[in-house]
Amino acid sequence: MRIIAIANQKGGVGKTTTSVNLGACLAAQGSRVIVLDLDPQANTTSALDFIPGEHPSIYDSLIEDADVATLIQPTKYENLSIIPCDLQLAGCEIELARAEDHLIRLRGILHAYRAVAEADYMLIDCPPSLGILMTSALAAADELLIPLQCEYFGLMGLSEIVKVLEMVATSGANPDVEIEGIVMTMADSRTNLTQQVIEEVQRVFKSTVYNTIIPRSIALGESPSHGRAIIDYKPSSAGAKAYQALAGEFLERHSPV
Amino acid sequence: MRIIAIANQKGGVGKTTTSVNLGACLAAQGSRVIVLDLDPQANTTSALDFIPGEHPSIYDSLIEDADVATLIQPTKYENLSIIPCDLQLAGCEIELARAEDHLIRLRGILHAYRAVAEADYMLIDCPPSLGILMTSALAAADELLIPLQCEYFGLMGLSEIVKVLEMVATSGANPDVEIEGIVMTMADSRTNLTQQVIEEVQRVFKSTVYNTIIPRSIALGESPSHGRAIIDYKPSSAGAKAYQALAGEFLERHSPV
Ligand SMILES: Nc1ncnc2c1ncn2[C@@H]1O[C@H](COP(=O)(O)OP(=O)(O)OP(=O)(O)O)[C@@H](O)[C@H]1O
Numbered sequence: 001m002r003i004i005a006i007a008n009q010k011g012g013v014g015k016t017t018t019s020v021n022l023g024a025c026l027a028a029q030g031s032r033v034i035v036l037d038l039d040p041q042a043n044t045t046s047a048l049d050f051i052p053g054e055h056p057s058i059y060d061s062l063i064e065d066a067d068v069a070t071l072i073q074p075t076k077y078e079n080l081s082i083i084p085c086d087l088q089l090a091g092c093e094i095e096l097a098r099a100e101d102h103l104i105r106l107r108g109i110l111h112a113y114r115a116v117a118e119a120d121y122m123l124i125d126c127p128p129s130l131g132i133l134m135t136s137a138l139a140a141a142d143e144l145l146i147p148l149q150c151e152y153f154g155l156m157g158l159s160e161i162v163k164v165l166e167m168v169a170t171s172g173a174n175p176d177v178e179i180e181g182i183v184m185t186m187a188d189s190r191t192n193l194t195q196q197v198i199e200e201v202q203r204v205f206k207s208t209v210y211n212t213i214i215p216r217s218i219a220l221g222e223s224p225s226h227g228r229a230i231i232d233y234k235p236s237s238a239g240a241k242a243y244q245a246l247a248g249e250f251l252e253r254h255s256p257v
Numbered sequence: 258m259r260i261i262a263i264a265n266q267k268g269g270v271g272k273t274t275t276s277v278n279l280g281a282c283l284a285a286q287g288s289r290v291i292v293l294d295l296d297p298q299a300n301t302t303s304a305l306d307f308i309p310g311e312h313p314s315i316y317d318s319l320i321e322d323a324d325v326a327t328l329i330q331p332t333k334y335e336n337l338s339i340i341p342c343d344l345q346l347a348g349c350e351i352e353l354a355r356a357e358d359h360l361i362r363l364r365g366i367l368h369a370y371r372a373v374a375e376a377d378y379m380l381i382d383c384p385p386s387l388g389i390l391m392t393s394a395l396a397a398a399d400e401l402l403i404p405l406q407c408e409y410f411g412l413m414g415l416s417e418i419v420k421v422l423e424m425v426a427t428s429g430a431n432p433d434v435e436i437e438g439i440v441m442t443m444a445d446s447r448t449n450l451t452q453q454v455i456e457e458v459q460r461v462f463k464s465t466v467y468n469t470i471i472p473r474s475i476a477l478g479e480s481p482s483h484g485r486a487i488i489d490y491k492p493s494s495a496g497a498k499a500y501q502a503l504a505g506e507f508l509e510r511h512s513p514v
């Protein structure tokens with residue numbers, strides 16, 4: 001099982017939308033996927049039609065030693081399961097901050113589970129922050145997938161997450177972690193800014209940047225309010241086609257371990 | 258000087274865009290405004306044409322006892338000044354987490370400065386999180402202004418920030434803090450979702466919701482890349498008109514103290 005952190009400290013760039021829809025498209029194409037909602041906002045949880053707080057979150061493993069396998073819930077989609085989240089996880093940052101092992105505790109839990117896991121991929125939806133939950137995910141993951149909004153602030157933040165990743169790698173917590181890819185999101189073909197940002201990112205990050213670009217699509221904004229992934233809610237929409245193409249490209253870059 | 262926290266833990270909803278442009282429009286209408294960038298991403302800092310890291314941030318007051326007055330920098334706009342930010346502030350969450358007074362330290366600093374301040378308003382741009390920096394701002398502020406994106410996840414998160422505010426009030430850190438207003442942002446007249454979210458918020462929060470609705474406007478996305486406020490970058494744009502109207506409505510609700 002490969003563990004992939006979907007992270008970017010910039011808010012509202014499509015982390016949750018990518019976790020849910022890349023997960024659902026990979027599952028539809030036959031991969032077994034677990035989405036771990038690590039954001040106390042629990043948007044991935046509600047986007048997959050769960051009610052935050054009804055099931056235990058990863059908090060139970062991080063703070064109370066529960067077995068990760070018991071936290072995994074099946075979703076309405078075959079091959080796709082979730083570890084839901086709720087607001088209680090927000091309190092865990094302060095609790096973890098006071099523990100010596102805060103950076104590697106999640107890594108220990110997930111790597112122990114990996115030995116018995118029946119999934120090909122685990123996608124971790126991260127909160128918009130530079131805090132302990134996000135760095136824990138970077139310490140636990142094999143790879144980092146960065147959703148990047150085609151906007152100026154998105155570009156500004158890219159160097160920061162790269163720095164944080166380097167810090168986690170050089171700290172010894174996760175020496176082999178690398179950037180799996182950068183996915184451009186909410187591309188608006190009507191503006192020059194979108195094109196300028198895409199060209200700048202491609203110039204600097206070259207083949208790390210996915211060829212698939214996710215367009216701004218009204219259906220993508222609407223699907224979470226129905227608790228459905230985009231390929232179920234509006235399979236013919238531009239958003240659904242883009243995430244299916246992204247899943248195809250993702251599988252080309254990986255062969256499940 | 259009234260202290261107003263501009264906060265919402267949901268990412269990408271327009272906190273920075275509102276801090277910068279409400280600030281600039283209030284200043285253009287004659288109010289003296291200080292924008293405090295409390296987000297280590299330092300987006301307000303770069304949107305007002307400062308380079309993050311070139312000037313000391315509020316970190317110097319929170320951790321090293323610097324006088325707040327020495328941190329205030331003039332911007333290119335008359336009546337508008339800034340306390341810039343940089344990535345160093347991210348480290349302060351862990352340092353503050355270990356201090357007993359973490360919730361009220363910012364409040365103490367800003368209330369001491371208020372006695373000598375020559376400004377009418379201080380707007381605090383908060384990071385997208387439920388962490389210590391955001392709760393510090395809620396403990397320090399007289400009022401909370403909530404930018405709310407006209408999307409499903411935006412609506413989901415509203416009850417959480419209201420809960421966090423109540424927690425700060427009942428903790429005794431800031432008993433009188435209240436919600437100043439809710440500003441609907443990135444309204445897209447092409448989608449039903451926008452209208453559904455606006456009506457739901459107006460139904461529950463009634464007159465707390467500003468009449469002014471900020472439309473999705475390409476110019477608003479572009480202006481930060483030029484380091485200019487929208488009323489300077491494209492004064493005739495829908496975004497500029499909306500933030501001027503918001504400033505007018507804001508002044509009607511306040512008389513500077
Ligand atoms: N390609 C798209 N087109 C249109 N709307 C989108 C698209 N991707 C995401 N959205 C909408 O934009 C908003 C932000 O996306 P999302 O919540 O996935 O970002 P995020 O990075 O997870 O946010 P946060 O930082 O709060 O966790 C959501 O309301 C979502 O429905």
Ligand SMILES: Nc1ncnc2c1ncn2[C@@H]1O[C@H](COP(=O)(O)OP(=O)(O)OP(=O)(O)O)[C@@H](O)[C@H]1O
Pocket residue numbers: 009010011012128151152153154267268269270271272273274275296298300383384385442443444471472473474475477478479481496
């Ligand atoms: N009304 C609008 N129309 C179009 N684009 C907008 C509008 N308001 C903000 N934006 C753009 O949307 C993105 C998100 O806005 P902004 O950065 O202000 O949100 P934020 O809440 O401060 O984000 P964060 O949670 O990361 O701090 C930015 O790229 C900004 O330029």
Ligand SMILES: [Mg+2]
Pocket residue numbers: 015016017039043125126127
């Ligand atoms: Mg999210």
Ligand SMILES: [Mg+2]
Pocket residue numbers: 272273274296300382383384
């Ligand atoms: Mg911001």
